[in-house]
Amino acid sequence: MATTDNNSYKEKRKKSSEFKNRxxxxxxxxxxxxxxxxxxxxPFRDFHIELEDWVPALAATIGKVVMVTAMVAAFAAQFGLSAEFVAKxxxxxxxxxxxxxxxIFSAILNPRANLAGTHGPMIPLIPIIAAAGGHPLALGILIGVFGLTLSITKGxxxxxxxTGVGVRGGLLIYLGAVGLIGQISKLESWASNVNASTVSFVVIGVTIIIYAYLARIKKRWLAIPLCSAIAGLIAFSMGVDFQFxxxxxxxxxxxxxxxxxxTGWQLGWPDFGHFVAVIPFAILAVAMWSPDYLGHRVFQELNYPKKAKxxxxxxxxxxxxxxxxxVVGTFLGGGNIASSWxxxxxxxxxxxxxxxxxxxxTALLCVLAAIFGYPMDLAMWEPVLRVALIVGVFLPLLEAGMQMIKEHNDSLSAGTCIFACAFVNPVFGWALTMLLDNLGLIGDRDRAKGxxxxxxxxxxxxxxxxxxxxxxxxxxxPGIPGIF
Incomplete structure (x- = not known):
């Protein structure tokens, strides 16, 4: 239903008691x-805050602590900085x-812009960036410049x-499956290192049962807080040590x-050479944004009503x-590389x-976690962290990709995308199969003709x-040595 003024939301809003179900x-x-x-x-004029909003807020805070820690720790390891620096x-x-x-941006000025999170796929490249003579501030500024150029041109x-349906589905399936296997492996490795191998089996087993039940009763949005809390309780009750x-x-x-x-990064301000060194990495970071953003938008399209445009x-x-x-975060001194959250x-x-x-x-929880410190320890505890990522990110990605593959032609595009992603990485897989799909060499040929x-x-x-x-x-x- 179309709206024409700021007051229309208040006029059309109804109490939850007026509906059959939530x-x-x-x-x-x-x-x-x-x-x-x-x-x-x-708030309350253009949107309301509901109980369900706590679910993404909790998931986002856990994810933020974990991903930024991984990003900054990767930089710190290359520049010889301490764990204390990482925490700060x-x-x-x-x-x-x-x-x-x-x-300021995602709640007030533009609620259609997703929160700016952490660019996880860039973490493995950080040692290469440092070896090439890269500077975090130079990298952050160039990513911002290239990203603004792409957004202004509506690229x-x-x-x-x-990006066709088959390519989208294949990309989501690959990201979900690889991420799921990776998180389970990391949980098993952690359990083995603390001499509690049984813990990982019990935690994953219970998580599967709870997640399946929540899916059956259509309450999957409870999966992150509920499964993470239960995973932590199980691990602690089975004798795994945890301390704030x-x-x-x-x-x-x-x-x-x-x-x-x-002080701080102990690098000083960047010079011209630092900017030259990070150009290919900045281009790659922005090139990775499109498939990442695409996956997040798909989730809204699959779960929102059709008229919620x-x-x-x-x-x-x-x-x-x-x-x-x-640009702002890096200039102030932060070590994060941004992407859609x-x-x-x-x-x-x-x-x-x-x-x-x-x-x-989410903003409230992030600020409280930063000030009090102790929530950061809980969010980074392995059973809580891994289960949150499994049920909150990778299982939904896998499911969404599978839901999108309904036609035979789409399955061909999806299979090619998964193959290409596995051969190099998701950026290569997405770019190659998008080109082949649009040329009509794979997928829906009728779509390509139009x-x-x-x-x-x-x-x-x-x-x-x-x-x-x-x-x-x-x-x-693969097999081609890099210049940088």
Missing amino acids: EDYLEHELSIMNFKRWKVHL NVRYELLIAGGIFVI GSKLMAL STKPGLPHMNPFWWWGEN KVLMDVDDTMTVASIRQ GTYMIPAAIAKRPIPGGAIL LSLKEKLIIPGIMFIVCVVSLALVGQL
Whole structure:
């Protein structure tokens, strides 16, 4: 139902008691909201905060602590920085980018822009970036510049529109399956290292049963907090030791301290050579955004009612927010590389909630976790962390990909995408199969016939070349040594 003014949401809103069930109420809420780009939105006037909003908020906070820690720790290992530095920098990111930034951009100014999270696929490249003479500040600035260029030209939404159903499904299946296997392996390895191998078996077994039951009663949005809490309780009750170690406090708030010669990163400010060294990595980071953002938008499309068009994530605006957050956060001293916040968007879509309500709660939890410190320890405890990622990110990714593959032609595109992803990585797989699919060499040939030359060859071809060249420069193509 179309809306025409800011008061229309309040006028059309109904109490939850007026609906047969909670799901009908949540879908009605989504259908009457009318978020606008770069306008002021206020709680209770343009949206409400519901109980379900706590689910993506909790998942996002756990994911944020974990992913930023992994990112900063990877940088710290290359530059010889201490674990104390990592803890301080993670706190800094939670306060600045995880708290204040989220409220301003994704809750108030543009609720159709997903929160700016962490670019997980870039973590394995950090040793290469450091070896090439890269500087975190130079990298962050260039990612922001390239990302803004792509968002301003509407390149993100165009690439999303040119990605066929089969390619989307194959990408999601690959990401979900690989991530799921990886998390289970890491949990088993951790349990073995603490001499409690049985713990991983029991935790995963109980998680499977609970998740299946929640799916049956259509309460999967409860999976993250419930399964994570039970996993932690099981591990603790089976004798695995857990202690709080991060004390309350605040990090340094001065950018000049972070980018000093003998303080913070101990690298000083970057010079021209540092910017040259990180160019291919910055291009690759932004090239990876499109498939990442595509996967998050798909979850909304699969779980929201068809008429809830005004609350769907805008890919280009999300790129804009991630780019701005990247430049600002890095300049202030943060070590995060930004992307669309998957551990927020996926559970929010499953819970049938729009972006802004949970964004406010996420910001609140991030700030509290940073100040008190102890929640960071709990979120990073292996059984809690692994189960949260399994049920909150990778299982839903796998399921969503499987739901999308309904036609034989789509299954061919999906299979090729999975093959190409496994051969190199998801960026290569997405770029190659998008090109082949749009040319009509795989997938739906009737769809390919309806595309223009620009949509069929020029745009997908340029994207494929950019991805392949970037991957080659940084040594990510099998058997081809990198230049950097």
